[in-house]
Amino acid sequence: MKARKRERRRYAKPGGETYVFWLFVAGNEPNSSQARGNLARLCEEHIKGRYKIDAVDVLKDAAAAHKNNVLVTPTLILIKPLPKVTVLGNLNDTRQVLAALRLTGDER
Amino acid sequence: MATAKRRAQGRDAGGPQKRRKGLPKVATGIAGLDLVLGGGLPAGRMTLLSGGAGSGKSMMGLQCLLHGAGTGEPGILVMFEERAAAVRQNARSLGWDLAPLERKGKLYLMDARLNPEAVISGEFSIKGLLAILDQRAKAMRARRIMIDAADALLHLYDSPMRERHELYALHEWLLDRGLTTIMTVKTSAQEDAPSRYAFLDFMADCVIHIDQRVTAQIATRRLRVIKYRGSAYGRNEYPFIINENGIHVIPITSNVLQHRPLGPKVSSGQAGLDDLLAGGYRRGASILIVGTTGAGKTTLACTFVQAACLRGERVLYLNFEESAESMVSSMLSPGLVLRPLIKTGRLVVRSYLPEAMGVEEHLFHALKALDEFQPRHVVVDAISACKRMGSEHTAFEYLMRLLNACKERGITCTYLNQATGRDVVTESSGIGISSIIDTVILLRQLPIGGAMKRDLSVVKSRGSKHSEQFHEFRITDRGIDLVKA
Numbered sequence: 001m002k003a004r005k006r007e008r009r010r011y012a013k014p015g016g017e018t019y020v021f022w023l024f025v026a027g028n029e030p031n032s033s034q035a036r037g038n039l040a041r042l043c044e045e046h047i048k049g050r051y052k053i054d055a056v057d058v059l060k061d062a063a064a065a066h067k068n069n070v071l072v073t074p075t076l077i078l079i080k081p082l083p084k085v086t087v088l089g090n091l092n093d094t095r096q097v098l099a100a101l102r103l104t105g106d107e108r
Numbered sequence: 109m110a111t112a113k114r115r116a117q118g119r120d121a122g123g124p125q126k127r128r129k130g131l132p133k134v135a136t137g138i139a140g141l142d143l144v145l146g147g148g149l150p151a152g153r154m155t156l157l158s159g160g161a162g163s164g165k166s167m168m169g170l171q172c173l174l175h176g177a178g179t180g181e182p183g184i185l186v187m188f189e190e191r192a193a194a195v196r197q198n199a200r201s202l203g204w205d206l207a208p209l210e211r212k213g214k215l216y217l218m219d220a221r222l223n224p225e226a227v228i229s230g231e232f233s234i235k236g237l238l239a240i241l242d243q244r245a246k247a248m249r250a251r252r253i254m255i256d257a258a259d260a261l262l263h264l265y266d267s268p269m270r271e272r273h274e275l276y277a278l279h280e281w282l283l284d285r286g287l288t289t290i291m292t293v294k295t296s297a298q299e300d301a302p303s304r305y306a307f308l309d310f311m312a313d314c315v316i317h318i319d320q321r322v323t324a325q326i327a328t329r330r331l332r333v334i335k336y337r338g339s340a341y342g343r344n345e346y347p348f349i350i351n352e353n354g355i356h357v358i359p360i361t362s363n364v365l366q367h368r369p370l371g372p373k374v375s376s377g378q379a380g381l382d383d384l385l386a387g388g389y390r391r392g393a394s395i396l397i398v399g400t401t402g403a404g405k406t407t408l409a410c411t412f413v414q415a416a417c418l419r420g421e422r423v424l425y426l427n428f429e430e431s432a433e434s435m436v437s438s439m440l441s442p443g444l445v446l447r448p449l450i451k452t453g454r455l456v457v458r459s460y461l462p463e464a465m466g467v468e469e470h471l472f473h474a475l476k477a478l479d480e481f482q483p484r485h486v487v488v489d490a491i492s493a494c495k496r497m498g499s500e501h502t503a504f505e506y507l508m509r510l511l512n513a514c515k516e517r518g519i520t521c522t523y524l525n526q527a528t529g530r531d532v533v534t535e536s537s538g539i540g541i542s543s544i545i546d547t548v549i550l551l552r553q554l555p556i557g558g559a560m561k562r563d564l565s566v567v568k569s570r571g572s573k574h575s576e577q578f579h580e581f582r583i584t585d586r587g588i589d590l591v592k593a
Contacts (some may be wrong), residue, residue, distance in 0.1 A: 004294065005509040024233035024236060026236065029235065031231050031232055033232070035230075036235070058235060058239040059235070059239055062239040062240045062242065062243035063243065065236045065239055065240050066243075069219055069223065069235045071222060071234060071237040071240070072222075072234050072235070072236050072237065072264070073232060073233060073234075073235040073236045074232060075226075075232070075236065085227070086223050086225065086227070087227045087228075087229055088226050088227070088232050088528070089228050089229040089230035089231055089232045090229075090230035090232065090509060091230055092229065092230035092232050093229045094231060096227065097227075097229050100229070102229040
């Protein structure tokens with residue numbers, strides 16, 4: 001019931017909804033840097049102008065990591081649109097990440 | 109002046125944990141385990157606790173954390189599989205209330221179950237977990253940590269190399285923080301799990317393996333320390349139990365026999381038998397009374413018990429054959445009045461069904477009774493029933509260790525053994541323990557001239573002269589009566 005409501009809202013918005021990502025990284029360790037780069041590239045290619053990335057450094061903000069049950073880095077959480085999706089890793093496998101984030105095809 | 113100097117030295121040494129002599133250790137608080145470990149777990153280092161499902165790993169680790177929390181060493185429990193609520197509930201079933209410790213910041217339960225729906229794409233590390241732990245450990249000044257279970261964490265990784273890499277990183281982190289760590293890992297008899305996690309054994313400074321096995325339908329728990337870097341430890345398998353108060357390991361108290369020498373003579377309660385034994389049994393001796401059913405074993409033992417209690421000595425009677433009530437009433441017939449002895453507290457009769465629990469639990473109860481009741485004499489009726497604790501081997505283990513415990517305390521220990529066949533003499537060995545038995549008395553019933561005649565013989569009496577003849581005896585309503593030859 002709730003889900004259907006959300007669905008309607010999503011299609012009602014012209015140009016689609018803004019994507020909100022939280023990306024948890026650990027300083028500048030290689031996997032974290034790669035994840036940052038990969039996510040920025042994917043967003044530019046697929047949802048240009050309709051995304052917002054909040055990067056959280058767990059080394060500086062452990063409380064945020066704890067609150068969101070982030071145990072590994074990098075961790076990407078798609079906050080909006082719902083439902084939430086969690087992707088672990090450096091996001092190297094583009095096709096897999098796109099599928100997970102529901103960004104395959106029709107979202108353009 | 110002297111005090112100030114001592115205090116300064118204490119500071120230099122980094123507190124009481126770092127003693128100049130030997131490896132610093134921290135107590136687990138688990139009865140018996142600290143003894144096996146020669147003091148406790150290696151302080152600031154990692155101990156691996158491996159075992160199958162339901163073997164008691166988590167409980168053992170938690171008990172150690174709780175002991176720390178209560179003795180100025182706050183602890184963190186990282187759970188990869190269980191919910192914090194479930195752990196709190198399990199702890200309650202053992203009578204441990206975690207809430208006050210959690211409130212006071214002495215214990216922190218960290219729910220570290222990973223989101224099962226998370227998609228994995230590419231490499232990652234557990235830096236997030238370490239960042240959270242770092243913050244927690246600093247805030248609560250944690251000294252101990254338990255990682256439950258390492259295999260759940262390792263399942264995240266798709267290659268053995270990365271598993272290793274992450275575990276080494278975690279190990280380094282733990283060492284840097286100086287946390288005394290217990291890491292659990294599941295082992296399974298079916299999988300090749302041990303080889304997969306073999307590197308953990310090399311990494312850890314102390315490795316303890318526990319298991320639960322079933323012998324003749326009776327479950328028993330065992331613990332073994334596989335390695336302990338830089339420390340001596342008990343190398344045997346030790347039975348342990350989990351009861352309503354937590355975990356109890358039952359160690360053999362020392363690796364050298366510390367039996368007390370036999371004491372002075374003590375009357376068997378039967379004047380004729382005392383004559384045959386040149387004055388009676390010796391105090392602190394082990395006595396085996398063997399005979400077929402109805403031969404008078406219990407009567408002979410209770411004759412001794414009554415005499416001891418009337419002298420004001422305490423006796424513990426472990427009965428695996430019948431209840432205290434039925435023993436008391438059946439002993440009235442040969443004129444032995446036990447009830448007043450029980451009432452005055454000199455005689456304690458404990459009746460157990462041998463198959464009701466595993467051998468380690470029987471042992472635990474018996475040793476606890478020795479410590480609490482401090483008897484001068486112990487009777488086990490009958491060792492033949494002890495086989496029902498599992499097997500002849502488990503019975504042997506129970507009897508041997510009980511006997512050792514008695515010998516160390518100078519307690520006279522009387523074992524009754526029911527022989528099944530006609531050839532009582534060869535059965536007198538009593539589950540292979542005869543070599544450490546000091547005195548063996550054989551009771552026979554022989555059909556002679558249309559009647560059953562009873563006779564007894566002292567087969568062996570260490571450290572004492574004794575008669576080697578068979579002597580006829582009767583059981584009358586005033587006790588055992590030796591017929592004069």
